[in-house]
Amino acid sequence: MSTASSGIRFDSVTVAYDGNVVLDALDLTVGPGEVMALLGPSGSGKTTALRAVAGFVRPASGRVFLGDRDVTGLPPYRRGIGMVVQQYALFPHMRVADNVAFGLKARKVPKAEIRTRVAEALDMTGMGAYARRHPRELSGGQQQRVAIARALAIRPDVLLLDEPLSALDAQLRSGMLAELARLHRELPDVSILYVTHDQVEALTLADRIAVMDKAKLRACGTPTELYRAPADAFTASFVGGANLLPVTVGTGGVSFGDAEIKADTGGVARGASATLCVRPHLVGLGDGPNRLTGTVREIQWRGSTHRLYVDVGGHRVMADLRELKAPPVHGESVSLHFAPEDAVLLPAGVSAGEE
């Protein structure tokens, strides 16, 4: 299929149910062959955006383009989109091969070609040996592979994945994540819109991540941009987890309570209040630059790391430390530090919840 005209474009798409806006003027472009993750908590409008592309919700205003084709008014079956949903939705009365062949039969593809394309799609997902089974005879992970094979068999330009891994257990999930990454390498021309609430999935798979909250697009960028230099507090805390400290900007640094912290203040005016974002794994224990002292409120052993929750002047600071030989105990007074270049100053005040 044509690659020049693939990709997805949202042009100020607004969706409302009974006057309740669930997607507010979304502008977003997914390039040909790009993997875009729509990341956000439930109710953020990410699934609605995906369903607007599929054609299951009709925007109140704005247009949806697939390539250069305006599909806003087209019914779902005329859009030529592959879609995989969380609950698989395999047809229970059809064998695996018939499930995969469904889209091809509906499009009246010649029989001989259907056979080769079904075999191809099943091989690609590693399900070739299960063609004669019924969906109920497969495990969750296998069903999800069949669902992906079914969506790929019609050779779509655009693949929509709606929380495809959230019904799987943790171990299967990381396996399927690798599998999806491999599929994308094998199909470099397919644009993928990947809806998830899991930042690990988004960081692993996506070329770019669109962070959504409360029906709005909050930030869009590569995983590195969003992680290293988040634009706002919500993005910072949702992508990767973050310490968000309310600070007052000074010269060459900021003040956090009594502590003076060295950090790049960028263009923020002196005296303004701002939020300092520090990733928990960049916080160290003991003396060092940008020292903060506080009391240990909680300590969690996570195998390879210890997570410390330290109360610093009434604010909770998280630190992820490589497994400690002699971890501090609850109530102990400790010092934390972090390098000035590891802190990012966000102009807005603290607005989002912490992890």
Added chain:
Amino acid sequence: MWALFLVLFLPLFALPLLVVLGASFATHWSGVLPSGLTTAHYEAATRGEALEALTTSLVTATTASLLALATGTWAALAAAALKQRHRKALDALFVLPLAVPSVVVGLATLVAFSQPPMLLNGTRWIVIVAHSVLVTAFAHQSVSAALARLDPAYEQAAASLGASPAYVLWRVKLPLLLPSLTAAAGLCFALSMGELSATMMLYPPDWTPLPVLIYAATDRGALFTGSAVAVVLMTATLLVLLAVSRIRTRASYR
């Protein structure tokens, strides 16, 4: 648990049926048990007039069930696409034949189809129409209940794969509804086989269903012959229901 079941089941359910079964073999019943056992009633009940009535009942019930299933399913599918308020109105409309006494349905059918342009009075069709009206409510109810339980994800997955609404209906929705459709068909069939009150007002001389024959037999005092015909009616209905339930077992996937 079992004792309670037997205490309730025997007198309410099994005994009346056993009495009919006993009576169908009897020539006298003056003591506790029937006496003068004979199969003569069955000879009468399986040939001539009775055999014709059995065919009449089977044809009526099959035709009425299929008509009711088609109309009821169609209406349920159409209602699913409507807005909540309109759907409620349509549902209420289809339950109406259940709420109205069947004698009234019979009378209404008689009045409606006794003059042109739809002159059905005096033909078998007026019986079939009345039966269809009476059982459509059941077909509609069970299909709309099944539709409400059907996960919209199947329909959406099919549509995203490029299947038109008609293709989705034939290849996905109806196959998934098949268990409920057969259940509804069996229910409609059984109800139609036993229908008497509306049929009494409508049946033409050449289209006498079995219940009417049973009524006529008991009315003229031939209780034992009537019992034999009743057992034939029961057996025929049960056999058909058994066949339908076998289809249903094969049609349920999960």
